[in-house]
Amino acid sequence: MWSKKRLLLILLPVTLLLFGRGDCFCQPIGIMSPKAQNITEYTPLSCPGGRFVFGQVSDSSKDQYMLDTWTGRLWRLSESGEVGKYLSPVPYKLRDGKYGPIPEDVGQDHKGKGQRASKGE
Numbered sequence: 112m113w114s115k116k117r118l119l120l121i122l123l124p125v126t127l128l129l130f131g132r133g134d135c136f137c138q139p140i141g142i143m144s145p146k147a148q149n150i151t152e153y154t155p156l157s158c159p160g161g162r163f164v165f166g167q168v169s170d171s172s173k174d175q176y177m178l179d180t181w182t183g184r185l186w187r188l189s190e191s192g193e194v195g196k197y198l199s200p201v202p203y204k205l206r207d208g209k210y211g212p213i214p215e216d217v218g219q220d221h222k223g224k225g226q227r228a229s230k231g232e
Contacts, residue, residue, distance in 0.1 A: 176201070183213045 162181050165188075168174045175188040177198055186198035202210040 183216075 162179060164178045164180055166176050166178065168176070177186045177188065178184075183203075185201040185203075187201050188196060189199045190196045200212060202212060203214045205211050205215050
């Protein structure tokens with residue numbers, strides 16, 4: 112029925128799996144690979160009481176921004192071969208469909224007075 116070779120070919124791997132060393136360290140492959148760490152929150156680069164805050168919103172280096180905390184203006188860090196790194200303004204879409212340099216919620220009295228723009232004002 113079963114030849115000795117065939118029986119040996121089946122029993123040898125099964126025996127090694129069941130009684131082999133369980134403490135060997137192998138590189139996991141396929142679905143057993145370790146998952147990459149996800150950073151859920153990027154901390155901004157700023158100093159306490161500082162006017163400008165640099166932040167990154169994703170893993171991409173193209174998602175780096177500078178925020179003016181007094182006026183609400185936003186710039187994206189861009190790069191070109193001729194100029195190098197530079198800041199390009201990011202416009203806000205206003206309620207009337209037009210675009211502006213600052214969000215509508217920032218009142219006119221906050222501009223240039225050294226106060227921070229807050230969410231509730």
